Amino acid sequence: MSTYRDRLAALRRTLAENRYDGFVVPLTDEHMSEYVGSYAQRLAWLTGFEGSAGSAVVLSGEAGIFVDGRYTLQVRDQVDGTLYQYLGVPKVQIADWLEEKVGPGQRIGFDPWLHTRGWAEATGKRLAAKGAELVPVTDNPVDRVWTDRPAPSAERFEVHGEALAGQASAEKRANIARWLGEKTADCVVIAALDSIAWLFNVRGRDVSRTPVALAFAIVAADGTAQLFTAPAKITPDVVAHLGPDVALLPPEAFVEALMALGKAGKTVAADPATCVAAIFQALEAGGARIVEARDPCILAKAIKNPVEIAGTKAAHVRDGAALSRFLGWFDREAPKGALDEIAVAEKLEDFRRESNLLKDLSFDTISGAGPNGAIVHYRVSPETNRKVEQDSIFLLDSGGQYLDGTTDVTRTMIVGTPTVEMKDRFTRVLKGHIALATARFPVGTRGSQLDVLARQFLWQAGLDYAHGTGHGVGSFLSVHEGPQRIATFGGGDEPLAAGMILSDEPGYYKTGEYGIRIENLVLVVPVEVEGAEQTMLGFETLTLAPIDLRLVDATLLSDMERAWLNAYHARVRETLTPMVPEDVRGWLAEATRAI
Template sequence: MLMNTHEARLDALRKELKARSLDGFVIPISDEHMSEYVGGYAQRLAWLTGFGGSAGTAVVLTDASLEPAAAMFVDGRYTLQVRDQVDGRLYAYESTPQTSVAKWLEEHAPQGAAIGYDAWLHSTKWAEAADKALAAKGGKLVPVDTNPVDAVWEDRPAPSTALAQIHPSDLAGETSEAKRAAVSEWLTGKNLDATVITALDSIAWLLNIRGTDVERTPVALSYVIAKADGTADLFIAEEKVTPELRQHLGNSVNIQPRDAFVPGLEGLAGKRVAVDPERAVSAIFEVLRHGGATVVEERDPTVLPKAVKNPVEQEGHRKAQARDGAAVSRFLQWLSVEAPKGEVTEMAAADKLQACRQEAGDLRDLSFDTISGSGPNGAIVHYRVSEETNRTLEPNSVYLVDSGGQYPDGTTDITRTVWVGPGEPGAEVKDRFTRVLKGHIALATVTFPKGTAGSQLDVLARHALWQAGLDYAHGTGHGVGSFLSVHEGPQRIAKSAGGQGGTDQELLPGMFLSNEPGYYKIGAYGIRIENLVLVEPRKIEGAEGEFFGFETLTHVPIERRLVDRTMLSDAEVAWWNAYHARVLEIIGPQLEGDAKAWLEAQCAPL
């Protein structure tokens, strides 16, 4: 029996592991910056298994006769996708957080096993947990000098050599000098000499630079060591640096080759160095400790200031949203005409939406791969359409499209669920959609006191679903960057900080978040309504303390044909009408002809 491509790759990896005297190896979706989205050179898991999601890990045991001999770990967003993309004959499917790689190794690794891992792709916390689990059965976790997947990946892409770009102060709202001064003050206040900044979006924010090294995220592959005296070392491939970039960074930023990073870490001997255990890989801790530095675990000092957008970033985002909203509205009007004919495919719809964004002007990239899901594909939370899965948008069905754009003045993310006519939707789908809508409105209209975390608001978005015995297996809201990552921490709206990846970070004015409750009926349809919101102060007469609320930033009509009007309260109808009046006010002047007539009809009072 001939092997398929991924079976042959798995076989080649096992031979490589055997040659290295390893009993297994762990392959995450990660790069040396702990990025969510990684460049092609770091897509080891996708190459090996075929899995196309943005979060997951595989464990491969060298002995193929073991049962199971390999496993794929994904969370609830990818439960369906992993089964479509990864061969169940080769990998057992495992769900996190119900289990973990460490638990699985403790149960399935051979007695006394030496399991390899790439210390440049894992956190210290992960490595400690896995090592402890293996020790329980006489085994050990072994850091590899070079990644064995790379050894068998013959056509592996090289890291991008694209030029790093300047992000001007009139878009950033603050100079890099001012940001570095704040980091310097933070270091001095904690009696620290330096901090190692490895997250690509943190580096981009701190230095006011951007890049095209990672699809969908405008960052440049690099590292920074920021010092208490206000200077910084930037480690970046020399071919990426222009004279303009050198001038922009000034004399206080010492530009060095990217491969000088490890010597740079070793040069911190005797210094007190802050490293973020959530964002820096295990190898960085090992190099620093071995070199004689005192490592102090602290959160990356750029994370919170990056999350709290300044007035310039806020206004830039509103402008980007206005252009983006017009583009999405043009697409939805086109879809309302073409989809009922039964000839539009998921891929064609995604291509049309991207074309509408490009026509709107200044689109630099999508902010993530468009989720274009018709019927049952819409129930796959992070579905990514391919030639193999491409469905036609059938008449009288539900279509979900989650998409966004990267513009120099803002990053957008919006989901709309559409009824493809010409018939009327059934009672069940209207009930489910309206419950999702009620959750969306509850979150959009909440007022909350200073100190409230996103996990404390999550129940509002789920309440109407819970009443019917329904729920969804993803968070309700994530942070969003400013011409940076579409998924940005530390703010988040999700279930408590345990199983569902919630957060204890309090919500602060200036933070962008998504508001995106959903419902997914496996094998039938998916529903999600997503707008981006901004945390803003609320003035309440007689209030005892500070209170906040959300300004809705996204302005695109919500599908009115899926609403059961009888399920909405008067206050909910008032929100709907006020929201759509604002959509018409912002988007209307940008449209004309059939598109404007469609918008006016969609924005009429409910």
């Protein structure tokens, strides 16, 4: 099937043959992952959409694709509007759209291994009110028509030892055992891939850009565990690392093990956000008593220990040196007119790889020239590849995966001469970035309470951006990690705690012209505030790379903002000068000059 029209038609035929009036196709996997392996890229295969979040609903006569504000432009570039209606979430949810479309007796299918129980129950109720039914499928109809679908990755586990992890897996499991005692539960199901990687101190190569391995786990109240994964993925080194308290079983045994827990009268904790509906179905089928609780790895994983903090700082110095070398190269080459987006992304990766310590990128580089920079999560392809033009803005969002840390940084560069408007917008974004970076807040403050700090200067001009301001970041793990977030929508309710790493990334996007984003990673740290009557926290900036001073309108900066920018650039210069070649040092000195 060479076209998306053909694929859609084939899916509709399969649905009709099995008496389904529609089917929901999410972009996730059996672990509710944000980034998924190639075998789970059903949405991209069916529609052409390559963003990291979205869903489609296919009915017999029409179809819709649902994306958030980050992908408003991208979805129109990648998905045929004659095949799919473009729908924006959270304004329009799948259940809203289906409720309008379905009628009595209609059957809408969903794969219970790709949805949460909460979603299935809520959507099912909405459809039932219209006389329709949400039906779990045992065989995903997309997989039936995707004849050349890749197999799940067979890559092997890799040991991530205590020297990098900072805490033994046995100690982590002992902490979970204590947590289970508090919940009066016998065991907990762990389904999130980054939680499994963190808990067992292992990493993998099963998902592009995210060093995780496909597996499920059940951890018991005595600290022992069962790890379900393909036997070929396990090496003798991994067996020795996991030790005798971790039993290794094939993935086919997982459902049977869940059902056996109920038959044994066990009380089982499971996270309704990360354990899919099929897991709850198996537990209920066996008769288990279920305790719904957040995955106990999530908060523990988010609060980095001293070894992880030291590692991520080292990774950021290394990464900053590579990025600064790249920025100097870009400044020389871009005005010549020969560069394009793909060449820029490849060159930056080359600089990062020269350390011989880069394991992978932390996500596909967002390399956006001119109007492509206005597409928030733009992904360059041969079809969209643009030349870097004179007097234009270039947006570059990139990151690296190193054994000791994960980086994520965005820099916006001018090629030639910026307009007055460009400098105004860039400076407003910078002011918001500084306001968040310098925030002081009491213990218990949530990210949602801080989000306005980054937007305030854009709001003063009637401007805004359609994405969150900050996301959590893992330690040689997911570049997007919860539960911490800085946003007023879609999260941000987790109190920030010392040891958490987040991004600080306000932006501005003018459709069809340019995009601006300034992103550093920051570490939540305790701060001393004179006269403070409670414990206070703040941010320590981790990312080290010049911010393009040619886009700054210094007249718009306060004395404090100017002092912050100068101090930041002095730190960048002092830290990175010994790390870059002699021929880059002059450029670095100029790029970080005081203003």
